[in-house]
Amino acid sequence: MSEQNEKWLKELMMLAEGSDNIKTEKQARIVEAAIEIFSEKGFAAASTSEIAQKAGVAEGTIFRHYKTKKDLLISIAGPIAVKMAAPFLMREFASKILDLPHEQFRDLLRTIAKDRLQFVRDHFKLLRILIHEIPFQPELLEQTKALFKEIVLKRMEEIIIHFQKKGQVIEAPPWRILRTTASIFIGMVGTRLLLMPDEDIDEDEEIERTLDLIMYGLSPKPKEEQPRST
Template sequence: MSDSEWITELINDTDTTMSEKQRKILEAAIDTFSEKGYAGSSTSEIAKKAGVAEGTIFRHYKTKKDLLLSIVTPTIARFAAPFFIKTFTKEVFENEYEHYEDFLRVIAKNRLEFVRKHFPILKIFIQEIAFHDELREPFQQLFTEHVYQKFKKIIEHFQEKGEIIDLPPETIMRMSASSIIGYILPRFLLFPEKEWDDDKEIDQLVEFILYGLSGKR
């Protein structure tokens, strides 16, 4: 799916009441914010890319921040929430795993493919989450309601089997997630031009996490 195709799909799924000009502004804003970041983008640039006058943007949104918060941020939240639930909880947490290694491998590949497909809009989320409660709070709630308990249950299961050392599940969850994120962010954000062997990297990632959690030396 190309960038324009998934943006069109996103807009159609999110708000069917938008005018054609609003849709063009939204598409241009997502594209520009993703490419240059919020601080590095200008409303004149967004307007030019959308094919509208800059005044058209300000008739709908008083400032550039208002554009981010009123359109892009809610769109990201509404877009990512159902996808997060569907592709993360359903495809990852509703399966049974023989070993914690199997679970780690599935979760790493699942998140890798999710980011690969939706990176432009997720890049905005990564760039702006620290600065806007409106963007951060829905994901905190989403994680608490749909991910935390399922993740914790899996960890406790493999602790009972003796595969994972006796640390608080929250600590193991944080260590596992941060290791996966620590691969995905450089993969797409810092060094996207590098030739990555994702299967090999995931194998090494899983081995690294397991070595730290197994208690073996």
């Protein structure tokens, strides 16, 4: 990792902590209310007066803490992307994983998937806001794009290459492998949270079956030994 990237990382870590410079209790209430309302009606359709009301503060109080409504949005939505990528930001992320000698690629995917799935559930509204406003807020767009291109993609590439060398993953461009795998999980989460928020299913089982698809695809194995779990 280049020196420049080192510096970048630090900034990112700070940004990730950024959401925590909430000093007063009122400010916390404002942020909470803003998350609720932004996620419900979208940034543009949300009104500061409604946020103030929900937060139980005067409208002016919002503007004491955030210079503009957009400031409030950025301070809320900005750090969440970094947090989403946080595991990949740890300097030792790749090395740690690669050191575990008998680790299977599948196990790695499972770990990441479960962890991030939990994160998504914990920060659903925030991520909703982020995703929705990214196209309209160049700051968010650039920051998030860079984060995933420079950090997540790079780290995952190292790992994928590692497992390719170990013969656990086919030879294909790492980015395509990452894209496909990520898409499948995102699709899983999206379906779960958006289309069927109420149905409750055995999630571990679902993840396992999805891992099957990722690892072995749709085409049935020629004949005998299918190493699939039931």
